[in-house]
Amino acid sequence: MLKIHQLHYSAVFILLCTINAVAEQPAFRHNGVTAHRGDSGTFPENTMPAFESAMKLGVDWIELDIFRTRDGQLVVIHDETTQAVGDRSVHVHDENYAVLTTIDVAHRFRERNEMTLNKCPKEAMPLLSDVLERIRSQRKTRVSIQPKDGSTELAVKMVKDMHMEAWVGFNDGDLAKMSKVKELAPTIHVFWDRPANFDVDKDIAIAQAKGFESMVIHVDGITQEVVDKIHAANIEVGAWTVNDVAAMQRLLDLGVDRIYTDEPGRLLELKKERQENG
Numbered sequence: 001m002l003k004i005h006q007l008h009y010s011a012v013f014i015l016l017c018t019i020n021a022v023a024e025q026p027a028f029r030h031n032g033v034t035a036h037r038g039d040s041g042t043f044p045e046n047t048m049p050a051f052e053s054a055m056k057l058g059v060d061w062i063e064l065d066i067f068r069t070r071d072g073q074l075v076v077i078h079d080e081t082t083q084a085v086g087d088r089s090v091h092v093h094d095e096n097y098a099v100l101t102t103i104d105v106a107h108r109f110r111e112r113n114e115m116t117l118n119k120c121p122k123e124a125m126p127l128l129s130d131v132l133e134r135i136r137s138q139r140k141t142r143v144s145i146q147p148k149d150g151s152t153e154l155a156v157k158m159v160k161d162m163h164m165e166a167w168v169g170f171n172d173g174d175l176a177k178m179s180k181v182k183e184l185a186p187t188i189h190v191f192w193d194r195p196a197n198f199d200v201d202k203d204i205a206i207a208q209a210k211g212f213e214s215m216v217i218h219v220d221g222i223t224q225e226v227v228d229k230i231h232a233a234n235i236e237v238g239a240w241t242v243n244d245v246a247a248m249q250r251l252l253d254l255g256v257d258r259i260y261t262d263e264p265g266r267l268l269e270l271k272k273e274r275q276e277n278g
Helices: 001-023 050-055 107-112 127-134 152-161 175-184 200-212 224-232 246-256 264-276
Strands: 032-038 061-068 074-076 142-147 168-172 191-195 214-218 236-240 259-260
Touching: 001 152, 032 050, 032 236, 032 264, 050 127, 050 264, 061 127, 074 127, 074 152, 074 259, 107 246, 127 142, 127 152, 152 168, 152 175, 168 175, 175 191, 175 200, 191 200, 200 214, 200 224, 224 236, 246 259, 246 264, 259 264
Parallel strands: 032 061, 032 259, 061 142, 142 168, 168 191, 191 214, 214 236, 236 259
Antiparallel strands: 061 074
């Protein structure tokens, strides 16, 4: 009788552990809305306010860009210089992170939109590690990293050291970079960016061989034939970068699974309207 009870208790313990393990798995959204550099139509791109807004809106993925600094830090910024976003221009590779934090990367956004400092405060470019910590604090939105320089291996190492493979993807058009991601961390989702004039049959074969989960095509290269061929290969179809509602409608009608946009709120609202209208 004692052995029976021991077996019973063991079975219950294993069941409870299994239930807890399942409960701890992130319940990520799956709505096909990627916030391009965060909610960058409303907030300065690649900044914490843009990322916070995207999560609040309810996107399933945020996309961001990274460079390595002179002192080996990974920072979130799209270009090799700060000219397009900052109040002064420096090369990211040439400066230590302490210097880069003194640059207001909200400056150009504020200037372009004729906003006051009160309406659009100064922002410093974030560290990738800080963004990852914020992403890890919730279980709905994931983040896709685009290494703009040779920092792919360093970024993958950071993700693995933080045990964040489930929260993270990588995106880029560079086949060598995306192949390296799969080599180092096979479970990490890869979004392979393709230009409008890509060879669909050849690139599908490459994506299948490499184990890439998604192909993200420049919007001008999206046709029904392209969508159907990629779907037939059991690969997700994405489009970049789309801010016009009419273009969003067309892509959704074609069956595109994922749209990269600077206006995630607009796309989410459109998808909600389409769902309500059947």
